[in-house]
Each structure stands twice: as structure tokens, then as C-alpha cells.
Amino acid sequence: MNADTATAPPSALPIAVAIVEDEREVRQRFEDAVRAHPRLSWQFSAGSVSEAMALVAQRQADVYLVDLGLPDRDGRDFIRWLVRQCPDALPMVVTVFGDDEHVLTSLEAGAMGYLLKDSPSSEIAGRIVELFEGGSPISPSVARSVIRRFVKPAAGAQEPPEDNPLSQRELEVLRLIEKGMTYDEVAQVLALSWHTVTAYLRRVYRKLQVHSRGEAVFEARQRGIL
Structure with missing residues (x-):
């Protein structure tokens, strides 16, 4: 590490991003979005929870994009494990599930953001930066659904x-x-x-x-x- 890197402010350093997604095309789309953004740096991709856990031990990231429907275990299991192992990590769900149950249990597991997979790639990249800078990005349709849950009296x-x-x-x-x-x-x-x-x-x-x-x-x- 040279002196310039050691003294660089956090905002000037690249944001390391890991992707936990089993669908090859979707994973590639996320990787391309990360590589195309000047603030982001792709760290690794994994297609399962077990693979992601092994890679975290080798090279940690700042932000983790996590799918929920993974082949070996639920993505929420990985998020729970991640926040215990790496308290500073910022997990963000990117999934097709937009219902209240998936959203709320993901947030309870430790997710700091929740996006739907149909979000444009450029938007996902921007949301990663937003999360790293202190925000909690949630897709608008998901946010409205969750808020309505709290507005309506429970059964x-x-x-x-x-x-x-x-x-x-x-x-x-x-x-x-x-x-x-x-x-x-x-x-x-x-x-x-x-x-x-x-x-x-x-x-x-x-x-x-x-x-x-x-x-x-x-x-x-x-x-x-x-």
C-alpha cells in the first residue's frame, strides 16, 4: 500500500461489491453494472450460500448483493451468518420476491436494502453507492407495500x-x-x-x-x- 492509498479519504476508495446469485445471466448483469460504475469494484461472485461463505473468508467486500432463492440454502441464512461474521458488511437483497413476508424477514435477518431484480442495472449500481453512504435503498413498490402493512390495523x-x-x-x-x-x-x-x-x-x-x-x-x- 503506498502513502496516497493509505491517506485517501473513504469516499475516494472503491466500494468492494460481492454478488451472491445463482442465475448466470442475472449474475453477469450485476457484474457488468458494478464494473461499469466508477465508484464500484467487483470483489467476487458466488452461486450458492456455501460458496459465498468460503469466499468471504478469503476476501471480504463492503456491499453484498444477495438473492433469496439460492440452490443450497435461503439467502436470508447467508445474511444472518454474514452480519455475525462481518458486522460492518452491508447486505442488500436483490430478488423477484416483493411480498411483505420476504421483505420483513430479510430486514429482520440484517439486510440493509431490498431491490427487485427488474430494477435497471444502472439503478442497482447507484443504489449500492447509496447504501454504502448511509442510505437504506428499497424499491418503491416494495416500500409502499411495507408501509401499508403498518398503516392497516393487524387482523x-x-x-x-x-x-x-x-x-x-x-x-x-x-x-x-x-x-x-x-x-x-x-x-x-x-x-x-x-x-x-x-x-x-x-x-x-x-x-x-x-x-x-x-x-x-x-x-x-x-x-x-x-
């Missing part, structure tokens, strides 16, 4: 108190506001316009007799609505 959940003055839609808006979302983000998740979201919030303020987002969340919690 068998206790009904809101009888003195709850809010409509179901007003409650959905308030739940998203409680999570720290902006008006634009709430509008996108609920497929509403920005003006409609603000109109719902005005009704919430009036019904709860408050004057701000923070007061609305606090009052709803005090009443057992949230």
Missing part, C-alpha cells in the same frame, strides 16, 4: 376506543405523521394529493382540539387512539 387488533372521533382515513394519515413522514410522503403512500392530506390533518386538529402535528400525536396517544 384481530383491538378496535380504537369508542370515543375516537377520527375517521379511518384521518387515523391513517395521523399514523404516518407519527412515523415522521412529510405531507408529500403521506400523500404518496395513501395515493392522495398534498392538499387532501392537509385537509385531513385540519380535521384531525379540529376534532382533537390541537394546533400542531406534535400536539395531535400526543393527544391521540393520551386517548389511546394511537
Whole structure:
């Protein structure tokens, strides 16, 4: 290692990427995307969990693209193993599965991002950089599905108190506001316009007799609505 390399800032160093994918064409597409990006450096590719584990012992990467449907074991098993062996590693799922169960269990396993395989190669390369720089990239359709899961009451959940003055839609808006979302983000998740979201919030303020987002969340919690 020369002096220039030793003193180079982290942002100037290439981001080492490993690919764990059993489909040859898909694996090649990911490799080409990594090689074509100036910030990325291809480290290795593996077609199974066992092969990936053996390669990690030889040369670790910064970011790992991991498929879930691998021939020997589930990709989530590799992610769990990886975060135990390499706490600084950044695993990101790239898969065809976009349902809530696969997404949530992957995140619980330690995945820091979740992309669908139909994402353009150039986008995947950019998302790798985003992940390395502190982001948690998730395909938009997947993100909306997951957020809706938290907005909708769980099956068998206790009904809101009888003195709850809010409509179901007003409650959905308030739940998203409680999570720290902006008006634009709430509008996108609920497929509403920005003006409609603000109109719902005005009704919430009036019904709860408050004057701000923070007061609305606090009052709803005090009443057992949230």
C-alpha cells in the first residue's frame, strides 16, 4: 500500500461489491453494472450460500448483493451468518420476491436494502453507492407495500376506543405523521394529493382540539387512539 492509498479519504476508495446469485445471466448483469460504475469494484461472485461463505473468508467486500432463492440454502441464512461474521458488511437483497413476508424477514435477518431484480442495472449500481453512504435503498413498490402493512390495523387488533372521533382515513394519515413522514410522503403512500392530506390533518386538529402535528400525536396517544 503506498502513502496516497493509505491517506485517501473513504469516499475516494472503491466500494468492494460481492454478488451472491445463482442465475448466470442475472449474475453477469450485476457484474457488468458494478464494473461499469466508477465508484464500484467487483470483489467476487458466488452461486450458492456455501460458496459465498468460503469466499468471504478469503476476501471480504463492503456491499453484498444477495438473492433469496439460492440452490443450497435461503439467502436470508447467508445474511444472518454474514452480519455475525462481518458486522460492518452491508447486505442488500436483490430478488423477484416483493411480498411483505420476504421483505420483513430479510430486514429482520440484517439486510440493509431490498431491490427487485427488474430494477435497471444502472439503478442497482447507484443504489449500492447509496447504501454504502448511509442510505437504506428499497424499491418503491416494495416500500409502499411495507408501509401499508403498518398503516392497516393487524387482523384481530383491538378496535380504537369508542370515543375516537377520527375517521379511518384521518387515523391513517395521523399514523404516518407519527412515523415522521412529510405531507408529500403521506400523500404518496395513501395515493392522495398534498392538499387532501392537509385537509385531513385540519380535521384531525379540529376534532382533537390541537394546533400542531406534535400536539395531535400526543393527544391521540393520551386517548389511546394511537
